Amino acid sequence: MRKKKVYKSIACLVSLLLLTVLLQSPVQAQAEETPNINAAAAILIDGDTGKILYEKNADKMLGIASMTKMMTEYLLLEAIKEKKVSWDTEYRVSDRVYKISQERNFSNVPLRLGEKYKIRELYEAMAIYSADAASIAIAETIAGSEENFVKLMNQKAKELGLQCKFVNATGLSNKDLKGMYPKNSGPNDENLMTARSTAKLAYRLIKDYPEVLKTASIPKKKFRPGTADEINMENWNWMLPGLVFAYKGMDGLKTGTTDFAGYCFAGTAKRGNVRLISVVMNAKDPSGKGSYNARFTETKKLLDYGFNEFSRQKIYPAKLQLKGYETIKVEKGKDKEVTIYTNKPFYDLVKKGEPKKYTASFTPDRSKIDKNGALKAPVQKGETVGYLTFHSETNNPLGYLSKEEEKKASIPVVTAKAVDKANWFILSLRSIGDLFDGMFSTVKSWF
Incomplete structure (x- = not known):
């Protein structure tokens, strides 16, 4: 009898354990599906429709660093479309742009004072190498000055429905520009934007000017090859094919790093009939430290989640x-x-x-x-x-x-x-028919 009681107790215990596992497993599986992104803010969207697949602190205003240059790219591509400038338009280097181009602490290609550069090569330096002085050169070409260009940036942001504040065309912290920041902003001002708006800017840039990806997807290129100013430009997007964090389908878009903003990245990748756009802002590693690696690791989590958990299906x-x-x-x-x-x-x-x-x-x-x-x-x-x-x-x-x-x-x-x-004639017959229908309905109601 004792043995039977022991067996029954064991059986009950096993049943309870199995029931506990069965009840907990779906919850655990569901929790594992949604990624834990180590960043101050993040968002993942369907690049074709703008549908949001994941978000974290998506409406918090944060520093965007060189992700700013997506707006500079947008305004340049718009100006080219409207024939206000062309790829062959030449820019003569101003004293201010020359000085900024010599700052080796920034991401730059060296520009010679008074030298002429074509817009195409300045654009490639900005899109591939995040060249800061080249970005200002483009701003001066389009608007006459960076101050005027910043006004255009904020006007376009309002038009696109972005929640942001632009103070310069590069994303650099004004305090790092040694007094050479636009005079319609202050020494401690920063470019600010939400993750949602950063994703929307990337979305509109790709939708309105898909040609941006042809340049953004170039892993490496030489600036002014065969000249004394030749410099190797390696794309800061290390998730492009052939680079250290290569990710299948990756073809853009823009990184950004400053002490204020931390390590940021607006990435996009396409696999089959699915394009995803991700944004991570102030990404950190598991120890809580920001790094280049962290922004790509967290981006990979987001993109893996999108590609692994979602598929485009015909509903109707x-x-x-x-x-x-x-x-x-x-x-x-x-x-x-x-x-x-x-x-x-x-x-x-x-x-x-x-x-x-x-x-x-x-x-x-x-x-x-x-x-x-x-x-x-x-x-x-x-x-x-x-x-x-x-x-x-x-x-x-x-x-x-x-x-x-x-x-x-x-x-x-x-x-x-x-x-x-x-x-x-048909309208007349139809009117007569409607008249008789009304009469019959009235007569019918009497009975």
Whole structure:
């Protein structure tokens, strides 16, 4: 009897242990999926839609150091697109730019006083080697002075909806510029931005000017090869192919380091049909010390999380119709209504293995649909009448970078065919028919 009691006690104990393991395992597995990023702030987004996959202190204003140069790049590429400058535009080195270019404590290529340099070579020095004096040279070329260029930076930031403050074109701490900082800022001023806004700047830079990646992805290049000023430029993004932290798919974008900002990196990589953009600010190693290695180690964690845990999947096919919005009225058309549906499939970056449950909402285009919910004839085939926005019920997304990105992620709803305007005869018959319908309805109500 004693043995039986002992066996029963052991069996109960084992059962309790198994139950405890079964209950705890899913929680532990879930906790392991989300990375622990050792940085003051971090964010990971879908580079195609701006959907946020991870964030930490994403709205905290912090130093950005040379990640600033993404805005300098944006304004340069915009100026080239608008033909205000060209890649062959020549810049003559000013006294201030010359002095800054000789500071070996900065990231620089040496520039000769009074020498002419083409914008393309200055841009490559900035994008690959984070050359500070070259960045100021570009600012002077576009705006006449760095002071004026900083005004453009802050104007563009407002236009893009960024939460930030720019005080110079390089990201250097003003106090390190030995009095050579822009005069519309103070000696202790710093460039500041949130991780969310840094990611959005990177997102817009890649979206609006994808050619930036052709230069940002160059691991090594010589500045002014074959001249006395030749210098080897190794990209500070050590996650590029062939460099020490090489990461599959990495092709940009911008590092940044100062005593104030710490070690920062806005990175982007593409694998298959998925592009990710990550930002780490003031990255630290496990001991709490900032380092070059730390920013790439923490970036790898973020990107691994994105590529390993998420995949782009087709959620709904094209020609999807939302219940209650299968057709839309056409005022004064040959047909009284027209079929509507989505004009393309809906894809989303979702966690692998999770059920895909979405709710959809229809937003009509009020510029085309009147207050009675009707289109006015004539109507073109494929005419956009509104948008379907999909909301995940299972992935608990963190949302998008902004309402603008969320709207862009929605799918246009279009007309299935053209509807011509009805002629006066058809409209007259239709009016008579409507009159009799009204009379019959009234008579019917009497009985």
